[in-house]
Ligand SMILES: [Fe+2]
């Protein structure tokens with residue numbers, strides 16, 4: 001099932017794709033898949049992803065998207081709090097991975113990180129982002145898009161782009177992962 005994502009959320013959804021790519025690399029490693037690289041490379045690329053955009057994705061949700069949504073739908077607070085708890089868990093685990101001595105076995109940590117990322121993102125995509133774009137009216141979504149663009153310009157050096165409603169690729173990892 002392709003996901004119709006409003007432009008206000010498309011960048012965050014594209015980040016989700018990156019999370020799923022990272023989780024897939026972990027899964028390949030765990031499964032001994034022929035596409036897997038070695039554990040050292042998986043850890044290195046995972047930390048690079050986290051430091052270059054992964055953690056900022058969580059911050060954008062916490063500082064921009066979710067507070068804005070809660071202004072319009074205060075009753076969603078409980079769901080959003082649960083997502084923030086997930087974020088804290090993810091930060092803890094990435095912190096642990098960053099400081100893990102090279103001789104230590106990273107398998108249990110990588111496995112739980114990969115599984116956790118997939119379930120967190122699947123829930124956000126299938127439930128929360130759907131609710132945000134279904135609940136907020138067009139002018140609110142445009143306001144959210146502007147706030148998101150400003151955050152990304154400030155923290156990620158991204159130039160704002162104007163996108164129309166985008167259908168994520170039906171064969172993309174995001175769709176595949178969400179459907180399985
Ligand atoms: Fe999140």
Ligand SMILES: [Fe+2]
Nearest residue numbers: 016057061124
């Ligand atoms: Fe997210």
